[in-house]
Amino acid sequence: MAQxxxxxxxxAPTLSSANTGFMLICSALVLIMTPGLAFFYGGMVRVxxxxxxxxxxxxxxxxxxxxxxxxxxxxxxxxxSGSVIxxxxxxxxxxxxxxxxxxxxYTIPIFVFMVFQMMFAIIxxxxxxxxxxxxxxxSAWALFVALWATVVYFPVAHWVWGAGGWAFxxxxxxxxxxxxxxxxxxxxxxxxxxxxxxxVGFKKDPMRPHSLPLVMLGAGLLWFGWFGxxxxxxxxNDDGVGALMFVNTQVATxxxxxxxxxxxxxxxxxxxxxxxxxxAVAGLVAITPSGGAVTPLGAIAVGAIAGLLCAMAVGLKYxxxxxxxxDVVGVHLVGGVVGSLLIGFFASGKGQSTATGVFYGNxxxxxxxKQCAGVFAxxxxxxxxxxxxxxxxxxxxxxxxxxxxxxxxxDQAEHAETAxxxxxxxxxxxxxxxxxxxxxxxxxxxxx
Numbered sequence: 100m101a102q103x104x105x106x107x108x109x110x111a112p113t114l115s116s117a118n119t120g121f122m123l124i125c126s127a128l129v130l131i132m133t134p135g136l137a138f139f140y141g142g143m144v145r146v147x148x149x150x151x152x153x154x155x156x157x158x159x160x161x162x163x164x165x166x167x168x169x170x171x172x173x174x175x176x177x178x179x180s181g182s183v184i185x186x187x188x189x190x191x192x193x194x195x196x197x198x199x200x201x202x203x204x205y206t207i208p209i210f211v212f213m214v215f216q217m218m219f220a221i222i223x224x225x226x227x228x229x230x231x232x233x234x235x236x237x238s239a240w241a242l243f244v245a246l247w248a249t250v251v252y253f254p255v256a257h258w259v260w261g262a263g264g265w266a267f268x269x270x271x272x273x274x275x276x277x278x279x280x281x282x283x284x285x286x287x288x289x290x291x292x293x294x295x296x297x298x299v300g301f302k303k304d305p306m307r308p309h310s311l312p313l314v315m316l317g318a319g320l321l322w323f324g325w326f327g328x329x330x331x332x333x334x335x336n337d338d339g340v341g342a343l344m345f346v347n348t349q350v351a352t353x354x355x356x357x358x359x360x361x362x363x364x365x366x367x368x369x370x371x372x373x374x375x376x377x378x379a380v381a382g383l384v385a386i387t388p389s390g391g392a393v394t395p396l397g398a399i400a401v402g403a404i405a406g407l408l409c410a411m412a413v414g415l416k417y418x419x420x421x422x423x424x425x426d427v428v429g430v431h432l433v434g435g436v437v438g439s440l441l442i443g444f445f446a447s448g449k450g451q452s453t454a455t456g457v458f459y460g461n462x463x464x465x466x467x468x469k470q471c472a473g474v475f476a477x478x479x480x481x482x483x484x485x486x487x488x489x490x491x492x493x494x495x496x497x498x499x500x501x502x503x504x505x506x507x508x509x510d511q512a513e514h515a516e517t518a519x520x521x522x523x524x525x526x527x528x529x530x531x532x533x534x535x536x537x538x539x540x541x542x543x544x545x546x547x
Contacts, residue, residue: 114199115206118335122211128327129218133160133225135324139317139376140229141518142310143425147508148233149309149518155228155240162244163221168193171220172213174253179263184254203262205334215331216256223252223280227485229425230288233298234505237513239498246488247287251481255279259473271473272446272454272466274344275332277388277439278477285432286478288423290486295498297422299505306424311372318376322352325383329390333451340391340451347390348383351402355382358406366410374410381409381430385438391451392442400445405437432478439474443467 137156144152163171170191177187189195193213202212224244231240258264259271259279266278273279300306308314329348333341359378360370385405386398393401413429416422423429443466446456455461492498499505504512511517 112201112204112206114201114208115335115337118206118337119208119211121336122207122215122331122334125327125331126211126215126218128324129215129222129331130160130324132218132321132324132328133157133222135317135320136222136225136229137317138313139321139380140232140425142313142315142317143229143308143373144232145306146309146518147510150510150514150516151237152228152232154237154514155231155235156225158237158241159225159228159244160221162241163224163248164217166245166248167213167217167220171248171253172216174249175216175220175256176212176261179257179261182263182265182268183258185257185261185263202334206337207334212334215334216260219276219280219328220248220252220256223276223284224248224287226281226284226427226431227288227291230292230423230427231295232424233509234295234499236496236498236500239492239496242496243291243488243492243498246492247485250488251287251484252279252283255283255477255480258477266473266476269469269472270454270466271469272392272442272452273388273439273473274391274451275329275387277384277435278473281384281387281431281435282439282474282477283481285428285430285435286481287485288427289421289432290482290484291489291498292421292423294486294489294493297420298424299502301422302417308373314376315372318379322379322383325352325387329387333391343450344390346395347393347398348386350395351386351390351398351405352379352382354399354402355379355385355406355409358403359410362407362410377413377426377430378406378410381405381434384409384431384434385441388435388439389442389445392446392454392456393450394445394447397445397447401438401441404441405434408437409434436474436478440467440470443470 133156137153140156141149141152173187173190174185177185177190179185196209198208200209201207202209224247228240256279258266259273260267271278326345326348330341330345333344335341356375356378359374359381363374364370382402382405385401389401390398409430412433413426415429442456443464444456444458446454446466447459448455454466456466457464489498500509500512
């Protein structure tokens with residue numbers, strides 16, 4: 100018995116400074132994705148909603164960080180209860196965690212795992228905001244973020260990644276958040292917009308992006324940060340799986356961008372910058388759950404399929420009449436579903452696990468059915484609960500700004516600011532030519 104105890108002690112993980120440093124870098128990369136998302140969404144809206152869009156992402160950083168420390172980490176990754184929720188009183192407020200106490204089975208401290216997962220919790224509700232652009236009270240949005248994180252994200256994260264969570268125990272593969280992040284956010288977005296309704300002028304007024312360079316900057320930051328999001332989710336660098344995920348992230352994203360652009364050229368006659376950015380994000384979404392299970396060739400297939408299907412899906416809002424302002428449903432929900440289900444076809448058995456898909460000899464379809472269970476359970480739960488939360492908030496404090504404030508601009512109404520100040524653009528004739536027509540006209544009246 101003594102010899103066995105000595106052997107077990109020798110085999111126990113010890114803190115790895117390399118893996119710890121790597122995971123801290125990955126955590127920072129995941130955090131930069133939320134400002135990247137803010138720029139991506141901020142450039143896609145009209146000028147009068149730019150600041151509100153930025154703030155809807157930034158407020159998630161503040162709110163979710165505090166909730167995660169207070170109780171979110173405990174709910175998501177604490178001791179399982181009934182396969183649906185976790186809890187560990189020692190983790191409430193991070194009050195009883197040793198500095199070098201390791202995450203179970205790994206070589207990184209609990210604090211490092213905690214802060215890495217915090218960044219996932221932050222960006223997930225921020226993703227929802229793109230569907231609600233132009234029309235939601237900032238105070239209502241902030242309260243929604245707090246409630247949604249508590250009753251939707253924290254439990255779903257436990258289902259998918261927590262020891263004892265039902266999806267985790269079933270064997271649903273979700274490397275970095277196809278279900279817990281993207282389907283979760285996309286379904287929530289659909290649930291909320293079905294409750295709060297359409298923007299004033301939907302299908303009638305032009306609602307084009309006001310700054311495509313800002314969109315491309317945001318997409319670039321998302322692409323960059325996503326390497327930490329994906330490769331970091333293996334929690335170390337010891338066996339090459341994280342490296343596979345890094346490669347597949349790049350490969351799938353490139354394939355999705357190209358597929359979106361080809362579809363766009365055939366369907367609409369042009370290769371647009373918005374299409375390139377959206378296609379890249381669709382590929383990033385789809386490879387998030389699947390990249391540890393597929394080969395690089397499989398990643399090309401996953402990315403191309405996702406790019407094509409997401410490009411087709413963004414037009415569904417006009418057909419079915421739901422106002423998904425910035426295509427959160429078309430990109431994140433559809434991309435998450437596609438990437439998660441394709442694991443059932445393209446899993447090679449040579450990556451994160453030995454599970455294989457249909458194209459690699461698994462003709463019993465068992466992995467595909469597991470993926471379906473995870474996908475549709477998360478989709479249904481998030482859709483229904485998010486709609487209920489939005490309904491309650493709408494009937495109590497009100498979710499939407501007034502129609503006048505929406506038309507005049509939500510930035511001024513909610514934040515008392517505007518994104519661009521033209522007052523220093525110059526004077527006289529030069530001033531009038533430098534400003535938009537409406538502003539120039541007003542300037543002429545003042546000068547007169």
